[in-house]
Amino acid sequence: xxxxxxVRKNLGRKKVRTLFTALSxxxxxxLFGLLGALNQGFSGSVSLAGVDRLVTIHKVSLIQLLPIxxxxxxxxxxxxxxxxxxTWFGGYFQDPxxxxxxxxxxxxxxxxxxxxxxxxxxxxxxxxxxxVGMLAGKSLADTFGWQVGDRIPIGSTIWPxxxxxxxxxxxxEAVYDDGDPANTNEQQFFFHYEYFxxxxxxxxxxxGWYTVKISDPENAEAMAAAIDALFANSPTETKTTTExxxxxxxxxxxxxxxxIVRYILLAVFFTMLLVxxxxxAQSVRERTNExxxxxxxxxxxxxxxxxxxxxxxxxxxxxxVLGLMLAYVAVGGFAASVSQFLPGLALTNATLVLxxxxxxxxxxxxGIAPALSAMRLNVVQALARR
Amino acid sequence: xxxxxxxxxxxxxxxxxxxxxxxxxxGLDLDIEQGDFVALMGPSGSxxxxxxxxxxxxxxxxxxxxxxxxxxxxxxxxxxxSKWRARHVGFVFQFYNLLPVLTAQRNVELPxxxxxxxxxxxxxxxxxxxxxxxxxxxxKHYPRxxxxxxxxxxxxxxxxxxxxxxxxxxxxxxxxxxxxxxEILDLLQILNTEHGKTILMVTHDPQAASHAxxxxxxxxxxxxxxx
Ligand SMILES: Nc1ncnc2c1ncn2[C@@H]1O[C@H](COP(=O)(O)OP(=O)(O)OP(=O)(O)O)[C@@H](O)[C@H]1O
Ligand SMILES: [Mg+2]
Numbered sequence: 279x280x281x282x283x284x285v286r287k288n289l290g291r292k293k294v295r296t297l298f299t300a301l302s303x304x305x306x307x308x309l310f311g312l313l314g315a316l317n318q319g320f321s322g323s324v325s326l327a328g329v330d331r332l333v334t335i336h337k338v339s340l341i342q343l344l345p346i347x348x349x350x351x352x353x354x355x356x357x358x359x360x361x362x363x364x365t366w367f368g369g370y371f372q373d374p375x376x377x378x379x380x381x382x383x384x385x386x387x388x389x390x391x392x393x394x395x396x397x398x399x400x401x402x403x404x405x406x407x408x409x410v411g412m413l414a415g416k417s418l419a420d421t422f423g424w425q426v427g428d429r430i431p432i433g434s435t436i437w438p439x440x441x442x443x444x445x446x447x448x449x450x451e452a453v454y455d456d457g458d459p460a461n462t463n464e465q466q467f468f469f470h471y472e473y474f475x476x477x478x479x480x481x482x483x484x485x486g487w488y489t490v491k492i493s494d495p496e497n498a499e500a501m502a503a504a505i506d507a508l509f510a511n512s513p514t515e516t517k518t519t520t521e522x523x524x525x526x527x528x529x530x531x532x533x534x535x536x537x538i539v540r541y542i543l544l545a546v547f548f549t550m551l552l553v554x555x556x557x558x559a560q561s562v563r564e565r566t567n568e569x570x571x572x573x574x575x576x577x578x579x580x581x582x583x584x585x586x587x588x589x590x591x592x593x594x595x596x597x598x599v600l601g602l603m604l605a606y607v608a609v610g611g612f613a614a615s616v617s618q619f620l621p622g623l624a625l626t627n628a629t630l631v632l633x634x635x636x637x638x639x640x641x642x643x644x645g646i647a648p649a650l651s652a653m654r655l656n657v658v659q660a661l662a663r664r
Numbered sequence: 665x666x667x668x669x670x671x672x673x674x675x676x677x678x679x680x681x682x683x684x685x686x687x688x689x690x691g692l693d694l695d696i697e698q699g700d701f702v703a704l705m706g707p708s709g710s711x712x713x714x715x716x717x718x719x720x721x722x723x724x725x726x727x728x729x730x731x732x733x734x735x736x737x738x739x740x741x742x743x744x745x746s747k748w749r750a751r752h753v754g755f756v757f758q759f760y761n762l763l764p765v766l767t768a769q770r771n772v773e774l775p776x777x778x779x780x781x782x783x784x785x786x787x788x789x790x791x792x793x794x795x796x797x798x799x800x801x802x803x804k805h806y807p808r809x810x811x812x813x814x815x816x817x818x819x820x821x822x823x824x825x826x827x828x829x830x831x832x833x834x835x836x837x838x839x840x841x842x843x844x845x846x847e848i849l850d851l852l853q854i855l856n857t858e859h860g861k862t863i864l865m866v867t868h869d870p871q872a873a874s875h876a877x878x879x880x881x882x883x884x885x886x887x888x889x890x891x
Contacts, residue, residue: 279770279786287765353710571761574722575775575822576750578743658723661757662713 285588291561296593299557303597303640304604306550311605311625313539315612319623330495331391332502334488337515341366343484346475349387351508352490357501359493360390363471365486368435369446371422378418379466380432381486382474385413391491394456395463401426401452409473412448413485415464417457424450438479446477466499489521548642554644558590562648568650570660583653590645591638598637604628669830669862670696670719675728676787677714677885688714691728698829701856701863703873706882712866717881719864720753720832721745733829754823754861757831760815762807762822769803772821775776779826782818793821796859799849813844820851824861833865837872849875850862865886 289296334352336342346363362383369380385406389397397413405411414424424430431444431523439446448469456463475482492501504519509516562569569582577585602625609625675692678685688711696702704712714719717723718730721737722745730738732753740748762771773790781789790856794800797817807815816836823831838844853875855861873879881888 279766279773279779280783282767283770284774284777286764291765567761568763571757571763572774574720574744574749574755576746576748576778578746579745581778658717661722 281585281588282592283324285304285585285592288565288585288589289593291565295557295560299554300593300597302550302553303594303637304464304601305599306546307601307633307637308605308608309546310543310636311602311629314629315605315609315623317539318626318629329491330498330503330519331521332492332498333488333521334392334490334505334516334518335486337506337517340487342480343486344488344516346483346485348509348514348516349485349488352488352505352626355504355508357493357497358490360387360491361488362491363482363485365471366436367474368437370433370435371430374433374435375615378432381466381468383468384469384471385468388468391489395454396456397452400559405451408449408451409470410448411451412467413452413454414450414467416453417464419450419453420465421465423583426450426453430534433461433655435506435590437474437481439477440479442479453561466601472642487492489519489551492572527567548634551644552642554590554594554611555647558645558648561589561650562586566655569655570657571657573657574661577639579653583649586652587642590649591641594641594644595634595637598633598640602633602637606630667698668695669698669700669733670694670864671729672719673720673729673731674727675715675730677718677723678726686827688885689718689725690889691719694880694886694887696862696864699856700711700864700878701853701876702865703876703879704864704866704882705868705870705873707881708868710882711885712882716832716834716864716866719830720755721749750775750826752828752830754820754826754828754831756816756819756823756831756836758835758838760807760812760819760839762818764807766806767803768799768805768807768810768818768821771807771818772825773869774822775826789825790821793825794818796824796855797821806869811844813847815852816840816844816848820848821853824855824859829862831861831863833863835866835868837867837869842871845869845872 317663334344334348336344343365344363349361349363352358364381364383367380367382370376371378385402389402402413405413412430418424428450430448430450432448434444434446437446438444448467454464471485490501490505492498494501498520502520505518506516570586572582573579606625609623613623672692672694675689675694676687677689680686692715694715704715706712714723718725718738719732721732721740725738728738729736732780735752737745737746737748762768763774766774769787772793773786776786776789779786783872791800791803798815799814799821802810802814802818807818810818812865822834823833831852836852837848840848849872851864852865856863856877857888864874865872867873
């Protein structure tokens with residue numbers, strides 16, 4: 279027999295009670311895992327955005343459009359390396375519910391700004407040369423089984439063509455790989471602004487936002503201010519922020535997912551804490567006599583403390599790990615089915631490690647009060663109580 | 665005359681019940697020789713359990729000294745007392761006080777968890793102790809699967825497994841029928857005669873006391889001279 283055996287046996291004293299307590303911990307950690315993955319899904323694009331890129335949008339809101347002419351003025355600023363522009367297209371494939379993030383852009387400046395995208399040079403050239411060409415993320419192309427050379431009909435929920443229809447057609451000429459299949463950046467496609475501008479029915483010469491590559495990331499704040507200063511007091515003022523801030527702002531529009539996730543978790547964990555702490559308190563109260571006997575046998579106060587803490591921690595860790603494992607499996611299952619909507623959905627190592635740490639911390643928290651009372655138990659009185 | 669194992673001098677214990685003070689032991693002097701088997705009798709409330717607890721290092725005297733095997737245990741801190749108990753005393757209670765979640769064998773092994781013994785050595789010792797109390801065949805049984813007498817045997821095995829010199833038993837047969845009680849008393853006698861254990865046993869039962877070598881009578885916190 280070992281100390282661990284004793285700890286385990288003590289937990290098995292009231293099997294049903296221990297089981298239900300364990301279940302509440304399992305559920306709490308499944309939720310922890312799922313919500314953590316969801317949070318990751320929403321913030322995936324945030325953490326990957328570079329700090330050397332600024333985004334310039336309309337001061338009032340990012341839905342309002344900016345003149346295409348602004349691009350040239352921004353690129354004339356000292357410290358600006360490249361300027362590319364994008365426009366909400368509201369694209370979907372086959373079914374309006376099958377939204378695909380897509381935007382017109384200028385291939386040359388796009389390449390300068392997003393130099394890290396891996397694109398086959400021949401393919402890239404083919405895209406440049408084809409007015410109706412499309413550049414798609416590899417995982418997006420894989421999702422729909424698009425092959426280079428395919429003609430791909432895309433619907434737009436925003437932009438009608440000159441003939442009044444909302445149907446567009448592109449030819450897939452190139453795919454890009456950003457090296458990380460979980461990344462949101464691979465679930466989108468780009469096409470020629472020129473073609474877009476000529477074909478759309480209204481909004482000529484207006485674009486959605488500029489992405490500005492700057493030479494000195496340290497100087498991002500000042501650069502942003504300088505860009506906005508260019509258009510101050512004009513009818514169309516701008517607001518420039520880091521790409522990170524832009525993505526974050528987008529997430530904030532969806533709702534502050536992070537905060538919601540934290541509140542739900544807090545509530546779940548609080549409940550679980552009460553359940554587990556109560557179980558431990560009961561379990562210690564029930565065996566006052568046994569604890570006194572252990573003390574007569576020579577178990578020191580510290581050892582009793584450690585024993586009770588070990589019980590609560592073992593319970594919490596075993597059930598918590600089980601919960602995390604189930605969450606991992608579940609996220610793996612979900613991830614495939616929501617890969618378009620939330621390509622970043624994943625239970626990361628960081629979340630798992632945090633979860634593990636939490637199981638231990640919660641075990642200690644729920645055990646400390648009963649452990650202390652067990653430790654302070656007076657042997658003589660406890661034995662006399664019989 | 666052989667060596668004195670337990671020696672108390674001017675031993676007093678006062679319990680405070682609210683504002684009232686109850687003097688349970690009053691200046692008690694007691695000598696127990698090494699290898700003796702002493703029965704302690706006396707009316708309920710006379711302080712027998714209190715005395716046993718003091719000698720066993722479970723409680724501290726209000727006044728006076730307790731010397732067990734040359735160690736002034738009244739001067740030990742409570743953490744030192746825990747260690748001392750583990751090494752030098754075995755307790756046997758009226759209600760056996762086994763851990764219901766452990767088998768007989770593991771209940772017996774429990775005190776050895778505090779030693780530095782290897783697992784196999786612990787198991788061997790526990791098996792030997794069970795053998796001595798005649799319960800080898802019940803090693804795998806849980807307390808609820810044992811009779812009262814068998815439970816008390818397991819408790820005795822647990823008390824002797826770490827080979828203490830002193831056994832303290834508080835009404836060990838108080839919950840048993842005559843026949844079973846006699847078996848337990850015979851066992852204690854064997855531990856005393858064959859294994860050299862010094863035993864101090866509290867009992868209300870004169871017949872139980874007759875198994876001991878000496879009988880002490882307590883009344884209102886003092887010892888009356890042996891009958
Ligand atoms: N922790 C305590 N606090 C207050 N009083 C106590 C405490 N323990 C014992 N007493 C009192 O001390 C007196 C002696 O108690 P003790 O248990 O030693 O008697 P006893 O001789 O063992 O009696 P019994 O034969 O009934 O077991 C009793 O009056 C009891 O109420
Ligand atoms: Mg008593």
